[in-house]
Amino acid sequence: MKQEFLIIHTQWVKMSKKKGTDKMIVNVSEAKAKLSKLIDMAYQGEEVIIAKNNLPLVKLVAHKMKSKRKLGQMKGQIIIPDDFLEEDEEVNAMFYGEEE
Secondary structure (H helix, E strand, O other), X not given: OOEEEEEEOOEEEEEEOOOOOOEEEEEHHHHHHOHHHHHXXXXXXXXXXXXXOOEEEEEEOOOOOXXXXXXXXXXXXXXXXXXXXXXXXXXXXXXXXXXX
16 A cells, blocks of 8 residues: 655645545645645545644535435426516516606
8 A cells, every 4th residue: 555645834644545544634824725636635535624723623525416406396386477577567667767
């Protein structure tokens, strides 16, 4: 198993390349500078923790959708009147002013 060592703000962080056990702790300033790389690492399943003054604050994780949206769930529950697309003179007067 190959292992890497990275130096981050004079702190050694050991990174194991075994899937699911990768862990990296970075300070906020380092996270700002390398956010794109950290996002990519989190997306690939590595654990990325952002710390401030060496105190872990947040864990960066990839977003996972709960499920796909289902269309038509409100079918039959909403009634759209037949004149929905017709203009209303009173509303037009409020937006555009009275015609002379």
